[in-house]
Amino acid sequence: MLDQPTIPRAQTxxxxxxxxxTHRRPSPRKRAGLAVRHVILVVLALLTLFPVVLIIxxxxxxxADIRTDPFGLFTSFSMENLVSAWTVGRFSDYLLNSILLSxxxxxxxxxxxxxxxxxxxxLPFPGRTVIFYTVLLGLLVPFFTYMIPLYFQLRSMGLLxxxxxxxxxxxxxxxxxxxxxxxxxxxxLPEELEQAARVDGCSELQIFVxxxxxxxxxxxxxxxxxxxxxxxxxxxxxxxYLPSGDYRPLTTGLYxxxxxxxxxxxxxAAGTLITILPVIxxxxxxxxxxxxxxxxxxxxx
Amino acid sequence: MARHHHAPAVxxxxxTRLGLLLALPALIMTVVFFLFPMGSALYxxxxxxxxxxxxxxxxxxxxYTEMFTDPEVWHALSNNVIWIVIGTAAPMVIGLxxxxxxxxxxxxxxxxxxxxxxxxxxxxxxxxxVWTWIYDPANGWLNRxxxxxxxxxxxxxxxxxxxxxxxxxLATAIxxxxxxxxxxxxxxxxxxxxxxxxxSRIDGANAGNRLIHIILPQIMPVFLMVLTLTLVGGFSVxxxxxxxxxxxxxxxxxxxxxxSYTQAFQLSRIGYGTTLALLITVLSVPFAVAxxxxxxxxxLQETGV
Numbered sequence: 296m297l298d299q300p301t302i303p304r305a306q307t308x309x310x311x312x313x314x315x316x317t318h319r320r321p322s323p324r325k326r327a328g329l330a331v332r333h334v335i336l337v338v339l340a341l342l343t344l345f346p347v348v349l350i351i352x353x354x355x356x357x358x359a360d361i362r363t364d365p366f367g368l369f370t371s372f373s374m375e376n377l378v379s380a381w382t383v384g385r386f387s388d389y390l391l392n393s394i395l396l397s398x399x400x401x402x403x404x405x406x407x408x409x410x411x412x413x414x415x416x417x418l419p420f421p422g423r424t425v426i427f428y429t430v431l432l433g434l435l436v437p438f439f440t441y442m443i444p445l446y447f448q449l450r451s452m453g454l455l456x457x458x459x460x461x462x463x464x465x466x467x468x469x470x471x472x473x474x475x476x477x478x479x480x481x482x483x484l485p486e487e488l489e490q491a492a493r494v495d496g497c498s499e500l501q502i503f504v505x506x507x508x509x510x511x512x513x514x515x516x517x518x519x520x521x522x523x524x525x526x527x528x529x530x531x532x533x534x535x536y537l538p539s540g541d542y543r544p545l546t547t548g549l550y551x552x553x554x555x556x557x558x559x560x561x562x563x564a565a566g567t568l569i570t571i572l573p574v575i576x577x578x579x580x581x582x583x584x585x586x587x588x589x590x591x592x593x594x595x596x
Numbered sequence: 597m598a599r600h601h602h603a604p605a606v607x608x609x610x611x612t613r614l615g616l617l618l619a620l621p622a623l624i625m626t627v628v629f630f631l632f633p634m635g636s637a638l639y640x641x642x643x644x645x646x647x648x649x650x651x652x653x654x655x656x657x658x659x660y661t662e663m664f665t666d667p668e669v670w671h672a673l674s675n676n677v678i679w680i681v682i683g684t685a686a687p688m689v690i691g692l693x694x695x696x697x698x699x700x701x702x703x704x705x706x707x708x709x710x711x712x713x714x715x716x717x718x719x720x721x722x723x724x725x726v727w728t729w730i731y732d733p734a735n736g737w738l739n740r741x742x743x744x745x746x747x748x749x750x751x752x753x754x755x756x757x758x759x760x761x762x763x764x765x766l767a768t769a770i771x772x773x774x775x776x777x778x779x780x781x782x783x784x785x786x787x788x789x790x791x792x793x794x795x796s797r798i799d800g801a802n803a804g805n806r807l808i809h810i811i812l813p814q815i816m817p818v819f820l821m822v823l824t825l826t827l828v829g830g831f832s833v834x835x836x837x838x839x840x841x842x843x844x845x846x847x848x849x850x851x852x853x854x855x856s857y858t859q860a861f862q863l864s865r866i867g868y869g870t871t872l873a874l875l876i877t878v879l880s881v882p883f884a885v886a887x888x889x890x891x892x893x894x895x896l897q898e899t900g901v
Contacts, residue, residue: 332701339694340711343775346726347714349737353729366735411622418615419608426619430626435884436634437832439853440877443860443870444636445629447647467629470622499610503618528719530835535861546721550839553725560729567722578717579710 350571353564361561380565389548390569392458396533396544397526400462404469404522405515411470412477413503417489427478433471438531446535461536465529469522480514481507520581527574545570640870647864659871669872672850675762676879679769679851680830686770687826688819691777696807698778699785709782715775724839727768731755755841758848765840765849769833777822784818785811817894824887831880852876 352368353361353376360371380386414420415427445464446455454460484507492506508515533547543551549570552563603611641659645652663669698708715723730737733753742750754764788811796810812819834853837843843854850858852872860869 329701332697333704336694336697336701336704336708340708343771344711344714345737346723346730346771347718349729350722350726364735366729366732366737366740407621407625410618414615414618418611418618420612420615420619423615423619426623429631430619430622433626433630435881436630437828437876437880439832439834439856439873441630441633441637443856443866443873444633444640447866448629448633448636463625463629467625470625474622493607499607499614503614524717528717530719530721530839546719549721549725553728553839563725567725571718571722574717574719575714578713582710582713 347571350564350567353560354568356561358561365560376561376565377568380562380569384552384562384566386545386548386562386566386569389543389545389566392542392548393527393544393546393570395458395542396461396465396529397523399458400465400469400526401519401523403462403466404473405519407466407470408473408477408518409508409511409515411474412479413481413507415474416478416481417484417507418499427474430474431471433467434475438468442531442535449536456537456539456541458542461532461542464532464536465526468529468532469525473518473522476518477511477514480511484510516581520577524574524577637870637874640867641874643867645866647866652867655867659868662868663871663875668847668850668855669852669875671847672852672855673875675849675851676831676833678762679766679833680827682763683766683769683773683830683833684823684826687773687777688823690770690774691781691822692807692812692819694774695778695781695785696811698782699788712775712778715772716779718772720772720835721839723768723772724836727771728755728840731764756845758845761841761845762849765837768840769836772836773826777826780818780822781815784815788814817891820887820891820894824884824891827887828880828884831876831883 348368349366353366355369355372355374356365356376357371357373358375360367361376364370411430415423449455449460449464452460454463488506488510489502492502497506528546530546530550533542533544534550537543537547540551545566549563549566552559552566642654642656643652644655644658694712698705698712701708729735731754733739733751733756736754738754739751742748752760755761792814793806793810796806801809832853833851834857837849837851837854838857841849843850843858847855852875856869856872856876858869859865859872863869
């Protein structure tokens with residue numbers, strides 16, 4: 296595969312060319328092939344979505360139905376599970392804690408990564424390369440390596456079992472990728488922009504904040520959504536560093552719930568729905584930016 | 597204006613000052629919450645620390661010797677290897693095929709994309725919970741489905757069977773990882789030269805040939821990136837195993853991650869647990885570096901630099 300001739304990139308088909316190709320009247324054989332492919336995809340998509348359907352079905356069952364047939368699809372309807380998850384199951388607290396863990400850490404990751412990304416991409420300063428690779432080391436080393444000592448470090452810093460401590464750890468786990476990602480965006484901006492702003496009398500800080508940063512807003516947005524999703528879904532950080540349960544977010548809250556009897560399946564399903572609903576909504580609204588940004592940042596290096 | 601223009605000294609000084617200032621928060625966070633605990637990890641691995649004693653006993657390489665002679669380490673490691681091999685190969689193949697299939701039908705691709713994306717964004721704990729229901733011995737849909745097609749003999753308690761638990765969890769992970777692979781490959785496929793694919797079709801290349809010789813080389817850097825992420829992730833897999841089986845039944849599905857966690861946080865053997873975590877690092881970092889190098893080289897080749 297390696298000795299394939301390199302492909303000339305210049306004549307890549309544009310979107311218009313592509314639709315022109317598809318709009319040509321397909322032969323019957325080709326149309327049959329297309330239909331088969333659609334059937335395969337629909338079946339696979341339904342299989343992929345089945346677990347989510349199962350959650351929704353279980354959420355809206357009556358407790359009596361859950362006792363006799365917990366996973367039968369859509370055999371009854373009640374809101375009881377949602378209500379008991381919200382009130383008895385403390386999922387309203389967990390939801391609040393999830394927000395308090397994800398929002399500040401996401402803002403911190405975006406701010407720190409944007410600043411560092413700009414510095415590493417465009418500002419010469421002594422030790423730049425060494426500092427850059429030090430920050431980037433976090434991309435290479437698994438969280439496992441340092442998570443156990445970090446527990447005792449947070450304990451001696453008085454940050455164990457605090458929202459501040461967990462937010463700081465979530466921030467740390469995001470800035471290696473974030474810095475790497477934002478640096479790629481800043482590296483692409485033309486040198487002339489910076490010089491023109493300097494000629495106009497902008498200070499270095501103004502060049503960063505007023506000229507360069509607005510041009511990477513799509514990158515910052517993608518990083519924010521991506522970071523928010525990872526932090527919202529994070530399990531290990533709250534499991535380790537919020538042990539008492541006072542600030543338990545949805546993920547570890549759900550885990551604690553699984554220890555219960557099978558009677559709790561209804562509220563547990565409701566809890567999973569509360570956990571994934573914001574994530575799904577966010578992703579449906581912003582999926583294009585997220586994946587696009589993720590790909591470009593990762594491949595450019 | 598000349599591209600390499602030498603900035604005046606005043607500008608240089610201002611840039612240096614701002615550069616240091618902007619890099620400082622990232623550096624402080626990295627030193628305090630990453631480098632420092634990494635150093636402590638090395639220290640923890642040579643002491644017998646129970647989490648309470650402020651001056652733990654120095655034990656030299658005892659934790660390391662124990663690690664190499666502990667049969668459970670080898671068992672967990674072999675589970676990691678199974679996880680890595682199957683858990684990388686299966687999502688790569690499934691993901692590539694589905695991505696190319698979505699890419700090739702074009703119409704409706706937005707809806708397919710959303711459907712196949714979904715597992716990618718769900719938290720591991722939710723994935724674990726819902727698949728535990730699917731595997732439920734009495735009411736789960738897997739056993740129901742087997743019953744419905746006359747395969748009652750295959751019905752069992754999937755997560756409770758020591759010889760199957762790891763594979764049951766792995767199947768769940770493949771479901772989730774495949775979504776990730778599809779997401780990434782679909783984006784990469786947008787840049788694939790469709791004229792080249794059409795030309796090869798006219799030249800008589802079949803679908804398999806087109807995939808391997810025309811499409812795959814064009815998305816190779818992304819392919820390697822995904823390979824790196826799934827491979828390296830395979831060494832430190834934790835969430836989904838911990839949630840679905842806790843490493844059980846009777847340690848059958850233990851991986852290094854769950855074993856390290858159990859030793860450190862459930863048995864208070866902090867020194868030993870940390871040593872196991874270091875093993876995960878030593879195993880995964882070389883893979884990450886090697887694959888990353890290869891990926892870079894290919895990315896450069898592709899752009900013709």
